[in-house]
Amino acid sequence: MALALVARAQLAIEISGAGANRIPVAVAAFEGENSLPGTITEVVRGDLARSGLFSVVELGSQPMSVTALPDFMDVRGRGADAVLVGSVVPADGGRLEVRFRLFDTQRQTELGALALRMTAQQHRATGHRIADFVFEKLTGLKGVFSTRIAYVVKTAGRFQLQIADADGMNAQTALASREPIISPAWSPDGSKLAYVSFEAKKPVVYVHSLATGLRNVAANFKGSNSAPAWSPDGRLLAVVLTKDGQSQLYTVNADGSGVRRIASSSGIDTEPAWSADGNWIYFTSDRGGSPQIYRIPASGGGVERISFDGSYNVTPRPSPDGRTIAFVTRNSGRFQVAVMDLASRQVQILTDSSRDESPSFAPNGQMILYATEVGGRGVLAAVSADGRIKQRLSVQAADVREPAWGPLPR
Amino acid sequence: MRHHLVVPALLLALLAGCSSTPMSGSDQTGASVEDRSSGTVQTPGVQTVTPGQGLGDAGIAALKDPNNILSKRSVLFDYDSFTIRDEFKPLIQAHARFLQANPSMKMLVQGNTDERGSREYNIALGQKRSDAVKKALQLLGAPEAQIESVSLGEEKPRCVEASEACWAQNRRGDMLYSGEF
Numbered sequence: 001m002a003l004a005l006v007a008r009a010q011l012a013i014e015i016s017g018a019g020a021n022r023i024p025v026a027v028a029a030f031e032g033e034n035s036l037p038g039t040i041t042e043v044v045r046g047d048l049a050r051s052g053l054f055s056v057v058e059l060g061s062q063p064m065s066v067t068a069l070p071d072f073m074d075v076r077g078r079g080a081d082a083v084l085v086g087s088v089v090p091a092d093g094g095r096l097e098v099r100f101r102l103f104d105t106q107r108q109t110e111l112g113a114l115a116l117r118m119t120a121q122q123h124r125a126t127g128h129r130i131a132d133f134v135f136e137k138l139t140g141l142k143g144v145f146s147t148r149i150a151y152v153v154k155t156a157g158r159f160q161l162q163i164a165d166a167d168g169m170n171a172q173t174a175l176a177s178r179e180p181i182i183s184p185a186w187s188p189d190g191s192k193l194a195y196v197s198f199e200a201k202k203p204v205v206y207v208h209s210l211a212t213g214l215r216n217v218a219a220n221f222k223g224s225n226s227a228p229a230w231s232p233d234g235r236l237l238a239v240v241l242t243k244d245g246q247s248q249l250y251t252v253n254a255d256g257s258g259v260r261r262i263a264s265s266s267g268i269d270t271e272p273a274w275s276a277d278g279n280w281i282y283f284t285s286d287r288g289g290s291p292q293i294y295r296i297p298a299s300g301g302g303v304e305r306i307s308f309d310g311s312y313n314v315t316p317r318p319s320p321d322g323r324t325i326a327f328v329t330r331n332s333g334r335f336q337v338a339v340m341d342l343a344s345r346q347v348q349i350l351t352d353s354s355r356d357e358s359p360s361f362a363p364n365g366q367m368i369l370y371a372t373e374v375g376g377r378g379v380l381a382a383v384s385a386d387g388r389i390k391q392r393l394s395v396q397a398a399d400v401r402e403p404a405w406g407p408l409p410r
Numbered sequence: 411m412r413h414h415l416v417v418p419a420l421l422l423a424l425l426a427g428c429s430s431t432p433m434s435g436s437d438q439t440g441a442s443v444e445d446r447s448s449g450t451v452q453t454p455g456v457q458t459v460t461p462g463q464g465l466g467d468a469g470i471a472a473l474k475d476p477n478n479i480l481s482k483r484s485v486l487f488d489y490d491s492f493t494i495r496d497e498f499k500p501l502i503q504a505h506a507r508f509l510q511a512n513p514s515m516k517m518l519v520q521g522n523t524d525e526r527g528s529r530e531y532n533i534a535l536g537q538k539r540s541d542a543v544k545k546a547l548q549l550l551g552a553p554e555a556q557i558e559s560v561s562l563g564e565e566k567p568r569c570v571e572a573s574e575a576c577w578a579q580n581r582r583g584d585m586l587y588s589g590e591f
Contacts (some may be wrong), residue, residue, distance in 0.1 A: 163456050172456040180565035182529050196533075199517060201591040202560035203533060210456045224537050224561045227530045240534070242559070246541070247534035267551070268534040284531055291531055314528040328528060335527065357528060376572070 002094060005117045011151075011168030011380070011400070017390035018052040021140050026057040026080035026105075028064035029346065030098070032088040036123045038100065044084065044129025047145040047167060048134060052389030053366075059083075063198060066099045066113075076105040083136055091117055098126055102137055111137045124169065142364040148406040149369065150174075150184040150193055151380060154399040161195060163210060166405075170391055171224055174210055185228050185237075187254075191406075194218060194228035194254075205239055207254055218256045229255075229272045230280075231298075238262070238272035249283060249296075263296050263303065275318040281305070282316035293327055293340075307340065309347060315358065319365045323387065326359040326368045337370050339385060350387040353407045360405045367391075416486045417430040472508075473587055485543050489524075492538040494546050502543065505585055506550035513556065518586045519543045521561040522568075524577035529563055536561030543583040 002410045025048060027229075029041045048054040057080040064070055066087040075083045086100030101113040114133055118126045123252070132143030145166055153160045155214060159181045164171040175181060179198040186193060191210060196203045203226045208215040212410065219225040223242030241259075247270045249263045262281065263269055268291070271284040282295045285303075293307040293316040302313045307313035312330035319325065322342075329338045329347070334354035340347045355373035362369065374392070378399035381393040394400065473480050485498045494502065509515060519539030523532040540559035548554055569576035 173458045176458055180562075182563075182565065192561075198562060202520070202558075203562070213456075213458065221560055224533060226533045226561075240530070242541075242561075244535050259502060268531070268538070270534045271528065284528070312527065314531050319513055329529045330527070380563070396537045 008047045011164055012397055012407050013050055013168050013391055013393045015050055015052055015389070017383075017388055017393050019388050022053060022055040023082070023395075024055045024057050024080050025134065025138065026059045026078065026083040027134075028059050028070065028083060029061050030086040030100075031063040031065045031086055033061065033063075033123070035118050036088070036274050038123055040086070040088070040123050040127040040130065043124050043167075044131045044134065047128060047131035047143075050144075050167065050296065051135065052391070053139060056256055066101055070103060070105075072103070072105050074110045080105055082111065082134075082138055084130070085123070086130070095119055097316075098130070100130055100133075100380075101364075102134055124165070128165070128200060141366055142408060144362045144364050144366070144405075144408065146409050147363060148190070149380075150182070150186065150402075150404045150406065151371075151400055152181050153395055153403040154180075154378070154401065155397075161193070161208075163193075163406075174208060174213070182402050183227055183232055184404045185300055186404055187230050188232055188234045189410060190407045192254075194230065196226045196228065197285045205237070207237070207256075209362070215253060216331045218254060219250075219252055219259070220256075221259070227271050231274050232276055232278045238274065240270045240272070249281070262300070265303075267269065269294075271315050273317050275322050277322055280318070282318055284314045284316065293325070306345075307347075308345075315360050316369075317361060319361050319385070320363055321365055326361060326370075326385075328356055328359065329372075337368060337383060339368070350383045350385075350388060351381070351390075353381070356381075358402055358404075360403055361385075362405050363408045367405075369405045371403055470587065470589075480508055483585045485539075485583045485585075486578065487539055487542075487583070489577075489581065491581075492535075494542055499546075502546045503550050505520045506547045506552040509547065509552040509556050513553070514588075515556060516588045517547075517552075517557045519547075519557060519559040519591045520566075520584045520586065520591075521559065522566060522580055522582050522584070523564050524580045525564045525567060525572070526577075527564075529565070533561045533563035536563045537581045539581070543585065 003356045004221040006140050011242045027045045033039050045056045057078050061382045064085040070083050084102050089097050095117050099115045102111040116126050128145040131145040135143030147166045150163050150165050154235040159177050160173045161172050161175040162171050162180045173185050177199050182196045184193045190338050193208050203224045205219040205225045205228045207218045217237045219243050221243040227240040240247050247268045249269045250261050250274050252259045265287040267287040269285045273282045280295045281298050282289050285294050290311040291314050293313050294303050294305050296303045309367045314328050316325045316327045324339045324341050326339050328335050335356050336349050337348045337351045337356045337359050338347050353372045359368050359370040369382045372381050378401040380393040380400050380403045472478050482501050519540040521536035523536045544557050544559040567580045569579045
């Protein structure tokens, strides 16, 4: 298999937990995909299975055409509630068209159909788009199979900021450095990453355009510059600066101009994160004696304390729907990812590991990606917001850390 | 006064260094990288950037002489503490005097923490350590303008085992002079 040759540098994803009620779905082999460098069918099946929300019903390798109705009795007999069929056909300009239809096997009705144009090399991206379609039709949630993730890989004396597809494939290096790189943050349109690099022997915030590799300094004031967070409109970065004393919250324009202080305390304020509606900035502060989570209206105003239980609650990350925050709590000496329902202030610890860091919501809010440690080595893991589905993403012989889940493609 | 002899050499190194310090992306020659984007539906390409390396050594004899207290650069801290222990006061005093005597010298104080907890929160804690070192230097007469205090958080551990002995070495402030950062 050609794929196995490149897989060494890829993130390998294993599932260690699944949803309580997985939807049984059958994905028929796509007709006419044999000419592609790889199959669309396997991409769709893999995405759906790894999500933990589906059980992929075995349907064999016999292709089913999109033009014929599937044998509902047969597919139903295999236990599938839904079946996807598709065909790859030539289109003009040397391109290909992938037509597919999703059926409810019980009602024997079509749930949706779509056609996508692609080149043969785009079969994986097309497979992710199709999996997104199936996911949304069957769960009502946006699929995130076409998104990308950023993370930092540490090998001996070398740090690489990498970008991979959400399935861990197609990893590419955006920045390679001998000095540490931390806190990557995706711009809302997915075209740029802000991050902290120590290449100048101190933390400096950069904004890096992924397609061109061009970057600019967003914050390099006297002292430390860290913890970048994008405003939802992509115009501002919240950053933490020490130019006026202890670590405090500021905003700058993405080009580094227009620095403005947004809060002040006599202690540490750090790890800002905007709520998706742009109304709040959540952050960590030790103003009350121990590190706890607070929020401040983005337009300015009074600071409100959010976390109260325990002596170490850090790295607040609001969910896309604004109803919960993910954060890291220290619980009997273990650092674990937890979620808090903001209405009830109820906290649920989601993991049983002890070195969790850097939680990051998937853009549909269903999963939380984070860094943890297994056997002394940094790995990435993901857990569903209800704690049931668990995945681990690792790279062979390397430390992986600082994950950030990118936005939905536009 | 051997200090005075070595300063000009250091200044040269500093000036030479300024032009090559990577401060913005514009002077990066982005190393070529495979463009695997192939114009796919939703996967724009990613260019690799490799930052330039730091400055070379600028030899200042007194700062490098192992028999001179100025060659010692680290101040260690207790767990969850940002107070300078008495044993480090002579060291800080020596560096404060050196800075006073060499007004063209700049110092970068890098604060460090052990590996436990949030990386960004540890940046803030490391800053408290470098600020403590800077403040102590100032109290002993070092001019504020010569010193920049920054934090490396948990990112540059001196010791990488998960043990208290190791963590103790990582809770420190390091004093670097012009040409060394």
